[in-house]
Amino acid sequence: MRGSSFHxxxxxxxxxxxxxxxxxAVGAGGSSELEPxxxxxxxxxxxxxxxxxxxxxxxxDGGFVEANGRSEGPTGAAFAALALEGDAxxxxxxxxxxxxxxxxxxxxxxSRRGWGWTADARSFVEPTCRVLIAARRVPPTExxxxxxxxxxxAQRQCTDGGWNHGIIIVLDEQLPxxxxxxxxxxxxxxxxxxPFVRSGLDFLRRSWSTEPGGLTTAQVAVAFQxxxxxxxxxxxxxxxxTIARRRSFLxxxxxxxxxxxxxxxxxxxxxLRGRG
Amino acid sequence: MKSTRxxxxxxxxxxxxxxxxxxxxxxxxxxxxxxxxxxxxxxxxQPGRSPVxxxxxxxxxxxxxxxxxxxxxxVRADVRRRRVVLKPNFVEFHTGQPINTDPRMVVAAADALRxxxxxxxxxxxxxxxxxxTEAVVAQAGLLxxxxxxxxxxVDLNEAPAVPVRLRTRYTGLRELWVPTILREGALxxxxxxxxxxxxxxxxxxxxxxxxxxxxxVYGWPKDVFHMRNVPRSIVDIAATVRxxxxxxxxxxGMQGDGPLRGDAIGAGVVVVSTDPVAADVxxxxxxxxxxxxxxxxxEAGRFLGQSRSELIEQRGEDPARLAKRFAPAPGFEHLVA
Numbered sequence: 001m002r003g004s005s006f007h008x009x010x011x012x013x014x015x016x017x018x019x020x021x022x023x024x025a026v027g028a029g030g031s032s033e034l035e036p037x038x039x040x041x042x043x044x045x046x047x048x049x050x051x052x053x054x055x056x057x058x059x060x061d062g063g064f065v066e067a068n069g070r071s072e073g074p075t076g077a078a079f080a081a082l083a084l085e086g087d088a089x090x091x092x093x094x095x096x097x098x099x100x101x102x103x104x105x106x107x108x109x110x111s112r113r114g115w116g117w118t119a120d121a122r123s124f125v126e127p128t129c130r131v132l133i134a135a136r137r138v139p140p141t142e143x144x145x146x147x148x149x150x151x152x153x154a155q156r157q158c159t160d161g162g163w164n165h166g167i168i169i170v171l172d173e174q175l176p177x178x179x180x181x182x183x184x185x186x187x188x189x190x191x192x193x194x195p196f197v198r199s200g201l202d203f204l205r206r207s208w209s210t211e212p213g214g215l216t217t218a219q220v221a222v223a224f225q226x227x228x229x230x231x232x233x234x235x236x237x238x239x240x241x242t243i244a245r246r247r248s249f250l251x252x253x254x255x256x257x258x259x260x261x262x263x264x265x266x267x268x269x270x271x272l273r274g275r276g
Numbered sequence: 277m278k279s280t281r282x283x284x285x286x287x288x289x290x291x292x293x294x295x296x297x298x299x300x301x302x303x304x305x306x307x308x309x310x311x312x313x314x315x316x317x318x319x320x321x322q323p324g325r326s327p328v329x330x331x332x333x334x335x336x337x338x339x340x341x342x343x344x345x346x347x348x349x350x351v352r353a354d355v356r357r358r359r360v361v362l363k364p365n366f367v368e369f370h371t372g373q374p375i376n377t378d379p380r381m382v383v384a385a386a387d388a389l390r391x392x393x394x395x396x397x398x399x400x401x402x403x404x405x406x407x408x409t410e411a412v413v414a415q416a417g418l419l420x421x422x423x424x425x426x427x428x429x430v431d432l433n434e435a436p437a438v439p440v441r442l443r444t445r446y447t448g449l450r451e452l453w454v455p456t457i458l459r460e461g462a463l464x465x466x467x468x469x470x471x472x473x474x475x476x477x478x479x480x481x482x483x484x485x486x487x488x489x490x491x492x493v494y495g496w497p498k499d500v501f502h503m504r505n506v507p508r509s510i511v512d513i514a515a516t517v518r519x520x521x522x523x524x525x526x527x528x529g530m531q532g533d534g535p536l537r538g539d540a541i542g543a544g545v546v547v548v549s550t551d552p553v554a555a556d557v558x559x560x561x562x563x564x565x566x567x568x569x570x571x572x573x574x575e576a577g578r579f580l581g582q583s584r585s586e587l588i589e590q591r592g593e594d595p596a597r598l599a600k601r602f603a604p605a606p607g608f609e610h611l612v613a
Contacts, residue, residue: 026492030436035492068438070453070493102503117495121503124495126407165405165496171474171606173537180408213411248410248419248429255410 006241007263014040014256022049024253031067034076036253041083042271043260054080055088062095073117074099075127078134082271093138096131097145104156104166114152114166124166125181128152129188136190136274153185154196161203177203179211183219190226190273205232214243215255221262226269237263306446306507306571315515315579319443326551326582327351328558329591332598333527334544340384341391344523347548348388350591353521356393358463361430362386363519365468365484367404367535369415374528374540377467379421381525381546385467386427400457402432402487407496409433430457433491444515446508446575447501452516453493464488466519466552470526470543470559471534474605475506477570478563479535480556481522482514482580489513507572514552515580522555523548526562531602538605545598553581554588561595563602566613 019025023032024040032053041050057064064072064080074096081092101116101123114123115131132149156166162177163185169175182204189197201223208220217240224233240259243249250256261268329347333340348355362385364377386397399422403412409431413419422429435455442450458464466481473479486509489498501509524547532538545562549555553576560567567573567583577583604611 026434027431027436068436070439073493073495116499118493118500121495121499124497124499126496167497171533173533178406180406180411210415211406211408211411212414213408215408216411243410246410246419247423248413252410252431252434254434255408 004263006237006244007260010244010256010260010263011044013250014043014253014260017253017256018049021053023053024050024257026253028251033066034064034072035079036257038079038083039254039257039261042268043257043264045264045268046083051083051085054084058084058088058092062091073127074119075115075117075130078130081134081138089138090141093131093134093140094142096134097140097142101127104152112148112151112155114149114156122166123152125153125156125163126165126184128156128166129184132188133272133274137271139275150189150192153189154194157196157200161199162207163200177207179204179208180213180216180219183208183216183223186223187219187226187272201227201229205229208236209239212239212243213255214240214246214249214252215258217243218255218258218262222258222269222272225262225266226272233262306575307505313578314445316443317579320515320579323551323553323577323579323582323587325587325589326549326554327589327591328547328549328551328554330558330562330593330595330598331546331548332544332593333546334542336378336380336527340381341387343546344385344388344548345391347523347546347592348392348521351548351550353392353548353550355389355463355521357395359461360389360394360397360463360465361458362389362397362399362465362467363432363484363488364399364401364418365479365487366401366413366416366418367487368406369412370536373536373538374469374530375471375536376416376418377469377525378527379416379418381523381527382418382467383421383425383427385465385523386425389465394463398428398430398457400430400432400435400455402455402489402491404487404491404497407491430455432457432488433496435490437490437493440516442512442516444512446512447504449500449504449512452513453490454516455488455490458488458517463521464517464519465521465523467523467525470524470529470545470547470563472531472538472563472602472605472608473535474533474607476510476572477605477608477611478556478560478565478573480524480559481519481552482556482572482576483510485514485517485519486510488517507575510572511575511580514576518580519552521548521550522552524555524559526559529563529600529602531563532605534605539603541600541602543598543600543602545593551581553577553583557583557585557588558590558595561613562599564599564613565602565604565611569611
């Protein structure tokens with residue numbers, strides 16, 4: 001399935017969505033933004049125009065400001081670090097690392113805080129995953145980041161083996177894992193051989209088809225691929241082909257870029273594997 | 277009986293964020309206000325008399341569009357030549373749970389509004405928990421329903437957004453990022469499910485506006501608003517989005533541990549109003565709750581819409597006749613009328 005005509009079509013559609021400034025917008029209209037540009041850069045195999053766009057938007061502190069003046073969430077910089085090189089990448093990952101979230105509500109170890117969507121909110125799973133993925137490719141200046149992120153993900157795993165946004169109990173009730181968040185957590189946990197990772201994969205294998213979204217299914221395929229579950233990855237890509245026929249899928253650049261990443265050559269996944 | 281953590285929180289009426297186990301969602305009490313009113317009176321005016329239509333509907337299989345047309349006419353809703361954005365509640369999806377506005381109700385509302393002369397109608401939502409909106413609305417059956425009806429869907433979590441200066445001061449935030457599709461002359465219709473809510477007692481058309489806040493700015497969940505107190509955030513967000521119409525789906529509602537884990541209850545009613553506060557007051561009554569005990573609703577009634585019963589003109593059925601006794605959310609037994 002990888003390297004298929006489906007992938008070529010996804011790349012064609014993705015390229016057609018590129019804005020004149022070289023970046024990518026979240027949707028069909030609007031200005032180029034950080035996350036879609038960073039993920040598109042990966043999907044296109046390290047695209048120079050995306051990289052230039054990212055470099056031009058990087059602030060002196062390593063963070064990013066969107067065209068509309070909004071400061072991007074602190075871990076948006078982590079995804080940018082996957083597409084940047086050298087000092088720009090290091091500054092981006094250091095910026096993300098430095099902006100930890102407030103401690104999760106039921107964290108037993110408050111010193112391992114993790115990362116949040118915004119500077120004034122608590123830590124959640126996806127932002128922590130982003131930092132872990134970035135830190136594997138670009139080692140941050142601060143020591144111990146990967147260990148902290150892995151520990152936070154271990155703490156935030158739901159009892160069903162999956163991950164949701166990061167809240168595992170509300171008012172004494174256990175909450176279920178979500179497929180998309182679990183897939184990204186497993187992307188982040190590439191190379192980790194601990195039992196809780198196996199539980200996460202089990203959850204994903206039995207649950208992935210219940211959440212039929214493009215972004216979800218693309219990230220599922222990437223997670224399976226990274227963890228060597230090639231037959232599962234093929235099934236996810238086949239489902240993705242069906243989902244891609246929806247109007248709603250092609251209108252979403254981030255999901256489209258993840259789909260291109262999921263269906264392309266294995267080399268495209270190297271930035272997600274990092275240095276192991 | 278041993279108190280649960282939830283009961284303790286509710287009983288203490290804590291206004292500060294609760295950071296105990298599972299307490300990701302912050303306080304459930306609005307708290308007291310000192311000094312001048314926390315809203316700009318000139319931006320909102322004084323609430324006047326408001327019409328609310330209460331429509332009996334036993335199932336989703338009848339002529340929903342015709343019923344809504346009657347309701348919209350009863351409250352004199354004027355949507356002619358307007359660009360209408362329907363905002364239903366798809367905060368989350370759990371199989372078999374009546375969390376969401378029924379897709380048939382959404383399609384019927386679009387049909388009725390078109391028949392009343394709306395220039396265009398789109399459906400928009402920004403689910404609060406899951407990153408992949410497409411997965412949520414596909415699971416919930418909304419995507420297929422909209423495709424069949426030729427209606428477009430806009431993901432409010434990803435749509436272009438602009439900063440809007442607040443004219444209220446409940447959370448301390450000075451601005452909110454609001455999707456542009458909800459601005460620029462749009463007529464926003466809040467379409468909640470009739471549900472009890474374990475943090476604020478009831479979730480209706482004002483609380484439904486949480487889903488207008490873009491996830492790519494505020495994250496999943498939109499934790500900033502929980503950190504800054506849920507009832508206060510409801511008032512700030514609703515006062516910024518300012519829905520012009522409310523259509524509450526109470527054909528099947530949710531009672532008990534809402535908004536996600538409660539039980540279905542056939543309430544057999546739909547509420548329509550040009551005043552979301554008045555609609556929510558009526559919705560609370562239809563659940564057997566005393567709206568005067570729902571603090572955020574009474575606060576919104578100071579400036580955003582009409583909360584005083586004597587100034588709400590009931591059209592259609594008498595809400596007292598159709599009211600059901602919903603099991604309140606745990607810890608909110610004091611809201612029962």
